[in-house]
Amino acid sequence: MNILVCISKAPDTTSKIAFTNGNTQFDENGVQYIVNPYDEWYALVRALELKEAQGGNVTIITVGGAADDAVIRKALAIGADDAVRIDASATDAYFTAMQIAAYAEGKGFDLILTGKETIDYNGSQVGGMLAEALNLPYIAIATKLDVAGSTISCEREIVGGVQEVEVQAPAVVSCAKGMAEQRIPNMRGIMAARTKPLTVVAPVALDALTTYSSYSLPAAKSSVKLIDPNNLDELVALLHNEAKVI
Amino acid sequence: MNLVYINSANGLSKAALETVTYAKKLGADVAVVTNANASAETLTALGNYGASTILQDTAINGQDPSQLVKLVAAAAEKVGASTIIFSHDLIGKAVAPRLSVRLKAGLVAGAVALPEPDGSIRVNVFSGKAFGYVRVNSNTRIISLLPNSIQPEQIGGNCSVEAFDGQAGSSNIVVKATKKPEGAIPLPEAELVVSAGRGLKGPENWGVVEDLATALGAATACSRPVADIGWRPHHEHVGQTGVAIRPNLYIAAGISGAIQHLAGVNGSKVIVVINTDAEAPFFKAADYGIVGDAFEVLPRFTEAVKRFKATQH
Numbered sequence: 001m002n003i004l005v006c007i008s009k010a011p012d013t014t015s016k017i018a019f020t021n022g023n024t025q026f027d028e029n030g031v032q033y034i035v036n037p038y039d040e041w042y043a044l045v046r047a048l049e050l051k052e053a054q055g056g057n058v059t060i061i062t063v064g065g066a067a068d069d070a071v072i073r074k075a076l077a078i079g080a081d082d083a084v085r086i087d088a089s090a091t092d093a094y095f096t097a098m099q100i101a102a103y104a105e106g107k108g109f110d111l112i113l114t115g116k117e118t119i120d121y122n123g124s125q126v127g128g129m130l131a132e133a134l135n136l137p138y139i140a141i142a143t144k145l146d147v148a149g150s151t152i153s154c155e156r157e158i159v160g161g162v163q164e165v166e167v168q169a170p171a172v173v174s175c176a177k178g179m180a181e182q183r184i185p186n187m188r189g190i191m192a193a194r195t196k197p198l199t200v201v202a203p204v205a206l207d208a209l210t211t212y213s214s215y216s217l218p219a220a221k222s223s224v225k226l227i228d229p230n231n232l233d234e235l236v237a238l239l240h241n242e243a244k245v246i
Numbered sequence: 247m248n249l250v251y252i253n254s255a256n257g258l259s260k261a262a263l264e265t266v267t268y269a270k271k272l273g274a275d276v277a278v279v280t281n282a283n284a285s286a287e288t289l290t291a292l293g294n295y296g297a298s299t300i301l302q303d304t305a306i307n308g309q310d311p312s313q314l315v316k317l318v319a320a321a322a323e324k325v326g327a328s329t330i331i332f333s334h335d336l337i338g339k340a341v342a343p344r345l346s347v348r349l350k351a352g353l354v355a356g357a358v359a360l361p362e363p364d365g366s367i368r369v370n371v372f373s374g375k376a377f378g379y380v381r382v383n384s385n386t387r388i389i390s391l392l393p394n395s396i397q398p399e400q401i402g403g404n405c406s407v408e409a410f411d412g413q414a415g416s417s418n419i420v421v422k423a424t425k426k427p428e429g430a431i432p433l434p435e436a437e438l439v440v441s442a443g444r445g446l447k448g449p450e451n452w453g454v455v456e457d458l459a460t461a462l463g464a465a466t467a468c469s470r471p472v473a474d475i476g477w478r479p480h481h482e483h484v485g486q487t488g489v490a491i492r493p494n495l496y497i498a499a500g501i502s503g504a505i506q507h508l509a510g511v512n513g514s515k516v517i518v519v520i521n522t523d524a525e526a527p528f529f530k531a532a533d534y535g536i537v538g539d540a541f542e543v544l545p546r547f548t549e550a551v552k553r554f555k556a557t558q559h
Contacts, residue, residue, distance in 0.1 A: 094352070127343070165421050232550035
C-alpha cells in the first residue's frame with residue numbers, strides 16, 4: 001500500500017502569538033516550528049503502522065520553503081520513507097491542496113492522509129479539497145483507520161456520535177485523536193532521516209482564493225471575580241444579572 | 247441569492263437556524279438546500295428565520311460528501327447563489343472544502359461573525375488565541391459558520407418547499423454502524439456546559455457534575471486525562487485534540503487549565519472555574535472563580551441553581 005501523508009509545520013503549542021507589519025503577518029520571531037500534531041501523531045504514525053503490518057511505502061509531502069526541511073526531517077526520523085517539498089509559500093488552503101493534488105495525480109497512491117486540521121489556521125480544509133481535486137472519496141475526521149485489501153474501514157465522528165464506514169481505495173482520510181499514539185523518534189531514526197530522499201518540486205501556477213487581510217488578538221480578559229465558596233447564590237445571581245448567561 | 251445547506255435528518259438543528267439567520271443578515275434572499283426526508287411542515291418553519299425557498303432532495307442520505315457537494319453545486323447553479331453557507335460542523339467540514347474546489351470559490355472556514363465593513367470575515371486562528379480576517383478573492387464565496395456564533399432570530403415569513411433532483415449519483419461510502427448516545431445534547435451545540443477533570447478523583451464521583459448539568463440544562467464535558475484513562479467517553483473531551491466548543495457558559499471543576507485545554511474552550515462567553523488550588527492557571531482565563539473543593543461546591547451550586555429556577559416560574 002502506497003500512502004501519501006500531508007504534513008504542515010505549525011508553531012509549537014506554547015508559542016507566543018503576535019503579529020507584525022500592521023497586524024497583517026504572523027510574527028515568527030522566537031517561534032519554534034513543529035510538525036502539526038494531527039499530521040504527525042495520527043496521520044503519519046497510523047500510516048507507518050499500516051506499512052509495518054502490510055508492507056508498502058510512506059511518502060510525506062508539504063508545501064513550503066527550504067526552512068521547512070527541519071520539520072520534514074523530523075517526520076522522516078519518525079519513519080516515513082521519503083519526502084516531497086513543493087517549493088512555494090502555502091498562501092491558503094486551496095493553493096496548498098491544489099499543489100499537492102497536482103503532484104499526487106497519477107502517482108498511484110492508495111491512501112492520502114491529512115491531520116483533521118492544523119493548530120495554526122484550524123480550517124480543516126485541505127483533505128476535502130484534495131479529495132475533490134483528485135475525484136476521490138473523503139472520510140473526514142476519522143478516529144480509527146484500517147485497511148484490508150482495497151477496503152478502507154474507518155470510524156468517523158458525526159454530529160452527536162460516531163459512525164463506522166467503509167470505502168474502496170484510493171481515498172482521502174483526515175485523521176483525529178484515537179487513530180494512533182505519538183511516536184518519539186529514536187537516534188537511529190534521526191540518523192537515517194539525514195540520508196532519506198527529499199525531492200523538491202516546483203509549484204504549478206495558480207492563485208489563492210482567499211487572503212488574510214489582517215489579524216487581531218482577543219481583548220485581555222479582565223481579572224477573575226472570586227466568589228465565596230459558601231455563597232453560591234451570589235454566583236447564580238451574577239450569572240443571571242451580570243453575565244446574562246442563565 | 248444566498249444559499250444555505252442544512253442537514254434536516256433529525257429535524258431542524260440549532261445549527262440550521264443559525265446558518266439561515268446568518269444568511270438573512272447578509273442581506274439577500276435566502277434559499278435552502280437539504281437532503282433528508284424531513285416533512286414540509288418541519289422545513290417551512292425556516293421561513294420564520296428568513297428562508298424563502300427550500301430545495302429538498304430526498305434521494306440521498308447525506309453520508310457521502312462527494313454526493314452532497316454535487317447537490318449543493320446543482321442548487322447553487324439553479325438559484326444563482328453568490329454566497330453559500332454551511333455550519334462548520336462535521337458535515338460542513340467535509341463538504342465545504344470540496345465545494346470550494348468544484349466552484350473555484352474561496353472558503354471562509356469557521357466564520358464567527360458577520361462580515362466586517364471591508365468585507366473580510368473573522369475566524370478563529372491559532373486555536374482560538376487570535377482572530378484572522380479572511381478576504382475572499384473569487385466572485386462566489388463559501389462561508390462555514392462556527393456553531394454558537396450567532397443567535398437564531400425569528401423575523402416572521404413564509405417559504406415554499408420544492409422537490410429537487412441534485413443529480414448526486416451513488417454513494418461511495420458504505421455505512422456499517424452508527425452510534426449516538428441517547429438524549430444527550432451534542433457538545434458543540436450546547437449553550438451551557440459543565441466540565442470536570444482529574445480533580446474529581448474517579449468516574450464514580452461524576453454524579454455531582456451530572457446533577458449540576460441537569461439543574462442547568464447543560465451538557466457535560468471533561469478534560470483530556472479523564473477521557474484518556476476512560477473515566478468518561480472520548481466524545482466528551484474538550485481541548486486542543488478533542489472538541490473545541492464556544493458555549494455561553496463553561497463551568498470547569500477540578501481542571502487546572504493547561505494551554506491545550508484552554509484552546510478548546512477559550513471561545514466560551516463566560517467561564518467559571520472551581521479549583522482547590524488558587525494558583526491553578528485556569529483562574530487567569532476565568533470570569534468567575536471559586537477556590538474550593540468541587541465535592542462541596544458543586545452540590546451547593548446545584549442547590550443554588552434550583553432555588554434560582556424556582557423563582558423564575
